[in-house]
Structure formats: structure tokens, C-alpha cells
Amino acid sequence: MPFLSYLRLYDNPWHCTCDLETLIAMLQLPANRNLGNYAKCALPTELKNQKLKQIKIEHLCSEEERLHPKSIIKKPEIAKPEFDSSLCHIYVFPVQTLDCKRKELKKVPGNIPPDIIKLDMSNNKIKQLQAKEFEDVSELKILNLSGNGIVYIDPAAFSGLVNLEELDLSNNSLENFEYGVLEDLYFLKLLWLRENPWRCDYNIHYLFYWLKHHYSVHYNGLECKMPEEYKGWSVGKYIRSYYEECPKDKLPVYPETDKEDEEWERHKEQSVQTIKKHGVIVTVIGY
Numbered sequence: 636m637p638f639l640s641y642l643r644l645y646d647n648p649w650h651c652t653c654d655l656e657t658l659i660a661m662l663q664l665p666a667n668r669n670l671g672n673y674a675k676c677a678l679p680t681e682l683k684n685q686k687l688k689q690i691k692i693e694h695l696c697s698e699e700e701r702l703h704p705k706s707i708i709k710k711p712e713i714a715k716p717e718f719d720s721s722l723c724h725i726y727v728f729p730v731q732t733l734d735c736k737r738k739e740l741k742k743v744p745g746n747i748p749p750d751i752i753k754l755d756m757s758n759n760k761i762k763q764l765q766a767k768e769f770e771d772v773s774e775l776k777i778l779n780l781s782g783n784g785i786v787y788i789d790p791a792a793f794s795g796l797v798n799l800e801e802l803d804l805s806n807n808s809l810e811n812f813e814y815g816v817l818e819d820l821y822f823l824k825l826l827w828l829r830e831n832p833w834r835c836d837y838n839i840h841y842l843f844y845w846l847k848h849h850y851s852v853h854y855n856g857l858e859c860k861m862p863e864e865y866k867g868w869s870v871g872k873y874i875r876s877y878y879e880e881c882p883k884d885k886l887p888v889y890p891e892t893d894k895e896d897e898e899w900e901r902h903k904e905q906s907v908q909t910i911k912k913h914g915v916i917v918t919v920i921g922y
Contacts (some may be wrong), residue, residue, distance in 0.1 A: 638842060640671065641670070642669070642670040643671075643673075643748075644670075644671040644673075644687070644748055644915070645671075645673040645674050645675070645746075645748060647674065647677075648677035648678070648749070648886075649674060649675065649676050649677055649678075649687060649845070649919055650677065651676035651678070651679065651682045651685070651687070651689045651690060651695065652678075652679070652695060652696075652891045653695050653696035653697070654694060655679050655695065656689070656696055656773070658694045659687050659690055659692055659695065660692055660841075662674075662687055662688055663687075663688060663692070665773065665886055669868070672686075672688060672689055672764045672854075673686070673687065673748065673749060673750075674686065674687045674688075674784075675687070675752070676685050676690070677838070680869075683759045686743075687790070688689070697881040706810060710763035718835050722735065722738045722795040723735040723738065723744070724738075725748070730752040730753050730776075730777075731750055731751050731752045731753070732751070732752065732753040732754075732755070733747060733748065733751045733753070733754050733755070734755050735755060735759070736755045736756065736758050736759070736779075737757075737758045737777055739759060740756060740759040740760065740761055741759070741760050741761060741762070742761060742765075743756065743761060743764065743765075743768040743769070746773050747769075747771065748771075748772075749771055749774065749776065750774060750777050751772055751775060752774060752775065752777065753775075753777040753778075754772065754775055754777070754778050754779070755779045756778075756779065756780055756919045757779045757780065757782045757783070757803070758781070758782040758783070759782075759783050760783065760784065761780065761783040761784075761785060761801075762783070762784055762785060762786055762787070762795075763785065763786065763787045763788075763789075763810075764785065764787070764791075764792035765789050765792060766789045766791035766792060766794065767791055767792070767795065768789075768792050768793075769792075769794075769795060770794055770795035770798050770899055771795075772795075773795050773796065773797060773798060774798055774816065775796055775798065775799055775800055776799060776800045776801065777799075777800065777801045778796070778799060778801070778802050778803070779803040780802075780803060780807070780809070781803045781804065781805045781806045781827065782805075782806045783807055784807060784808050785807040785808060785809060786807075786808045786809065786810075787802065788809070788812065788816050789813075789816075789920050790811070790813045790815035790816050790818075791813065791815070791874065792816065793816065793817070793820060794819050795819065796819055796820060797819060797820075797821055797822070797824065798822060799820050799823055800818070800822055800823060800825065801822045801823075801824060801827075802823060802825070802826050803827040803829060804826070804827060804828060805827040805829040805830050805831070805856060806829070806830040806831075807830075807831050808831065808832060809828075809831040809832070809833070810833060810838075810861070811833070811834055811836075811838040811839045811841070811842065812830055812839075812841055812842045812845075812896060813841070816841075816842045817842075817845050817849075817871040823849070823852050824851065824852060825852070825853055825854070826846075826852055826853070826854040827854070827855060827856065828854055828856035828857050829856030830854060831856065831860070832854065832860040833857065833858060833859055833860050834859075834860070834861040835849055835859035835861070835862070835863070835868065835870060835873040836862075839870055839873070839874075840874060841858070842870075843857070843870050843871065843874055856910075857869070857870045858870065859873050
């Protein structure tokens with residue numbers, strides 16, 4: 636295949652032995668700089684996680700193996716990857732996309748290709764997001780986790796997602812965010828929060844004030860569902876009522892909680908009109 640310009644080999648349990656010498660030598664040719672960039676050794680142990688592109692070929696074969704290739708008696712047992720990525724589909728147009736929706740996943744895959752821009756894991760069974768779940772996909776810009784029934788997000792779950800622009804957490808079982816959950820999302824623009832049972836107590840304050848301080852982030856769905864006395868209230872209205880119960884001279888040092896909060900929150904809901912058609916998202920700010 637002399638005209639081959641792109642070759643993906645990652646997520647395979649490569650045995651970096653003498654049998655692989657020809658392939659590795661081909662990948663390391665300067666003309667093949669786009670071939671097999673992320674492929675890594677699974678075995679032997681001393682070469683585990685080393686890229687095929689960077690292995691020293693002279694270390695692969697012993698003198699005996701070069702003289703008598705058939706003397707290689709036993710191949711090591713095949714190492715199964717942590718997650719079978721064949722369950723998901725990769726699309727390269729219009730952006731590098733990994734589609735894992737409706738795959739019965741119970742946790743985030745551990746070997747997501749690092750060049751993925753859009754990751755769709757909606758409608759699975761991922762109940763919790765652990766720390767640093769996405770640290771190897773720093774190029775990610777769109778993450779869809781809707782419809783999983785997520786009940787808990789570790790404060791460091793989104794660590795490393797410094798390029799993320801859109802996060803969909805709608806239709807889950809979230810009641811609040813722990814302090815720190817959103818701190819790494821420097822370039823976030825859209826945050827979908829609908830259809831979550833938001834509990835309006837002190838723990839909801841972090842999410843509300845993070846959104847108020849990051850005024851460029853547009854969101855929807857931040858409405859009290861519990862307890863019953865606040866059901867249907869905007870979170871801004873609840874927070875104002877929370878501080879109205881305190882004497883003014885005893886109020887903690889917090890950003891303003893005056894009547895402008897509810898108007899601000901309503902404006903944030905209305906200012907995002909999103910049209911999703913043929914995989915294209917158009918965001919109109921304002922009216």
C-alpha cells in the first residue's frame with residue numbers, strides 16, 4: 636500500500652517481540668509519520684505502554700531468533716484491553732467522534748483515543764464519575780453524558796478537560812455538585828442541566844455561584860425539585876430566600892443575592908437558542 640497516508644493501530648494488545656520487527660521498522664520510517672502514532676506494546680512487561688514508534692528495533696530480536704526464527708516456541712497469552720472499543724463507533728467527519736451511546740456501559744472506557752473531539756456516552760448506565768476519568772483526552776470539546784442516571788461526580792472527574800466547550804448532564808439523578816467539579820472547565824460555553832432532581836439546600840450554592848461568576852457559560856434546567864416546599868422554584872430564588880432568613884449584619888460574604896438574580900437566571904435560560912440539525916449546532920446569543 637504505497638499510498639497509505641493514515642493508519643490506526645491503537646487499542647490492540649501488541650506483543651512487541653521479534654515477530655513485530657518488520658511492522659515496527661515500517662512505522663518508524665520518516666515518510667510514515669502518520670501511521671500507527673498511538674499504538675503501544677501490551678507485552679512483554681518491560682515494554683508495556685511504550686509506543687511502537689519509539690521502540691529500539693535492535694532490542695526486539697535476539698541473535699538466536701534472527702538465525703532461527705522458527706525457534707520461537709510459545710507466544711504469550713493475549714492480553715485483553717480494559718474496554719472493548721469495538722462496541723463504539725469512530726467517525727472522522729465532521730470532527731473526530733467516538734459514539735458510545737446505548738452500549739450498556741457502567742463506567743467510562745479507560746482507553747479512549749486521545750485525539751477524540753466529541754464523545755457521546757449518552758443513555759448508558761454510568762452511575763458515578765470517578766477522579767480523572769477523562770485526563771487522557773485533553774482535546775475533547777463536546778461531552779455528552781445525558782441519560783445515565785448519574786448520582787455522583789467526583790470533584791476531579793473533569794480534571795484535564797481544559798478545552799471542553801459543551802457538557803451535557805441532562806436527564807440524570809444529580810442533586811448538587813461538590814465544590815470543585817467545574818474548576819478545570821476554563822472554556823466551557825454550554826452546560827445542559829435539565830431533568831435532574833436538584834435539591835435546594837446549602838449544597839446547591841456552589842453550582843449557582845460558579846455559573847454566576849462564569850457569565851459566558853450558558854445553561855438550562857437549574858430548577859429546584861426537592862424538597863417539596865421549594866419545588867418549581869428557580870435556584871436563584873431559593874438562594875435569596877436562604878439569606879433573607881439571616882439578619883443583614885450576620886450575612887456571610889457572598890456575591891449579591893438581590894432581585895436581579897432571578898432576572899439574570901431567566902435571561903441565561905432564554906439567551907441560548909440551540910438548533911441541532913444534521914449534526915450541526917448553531918448557538919444564537921440574545922434575541
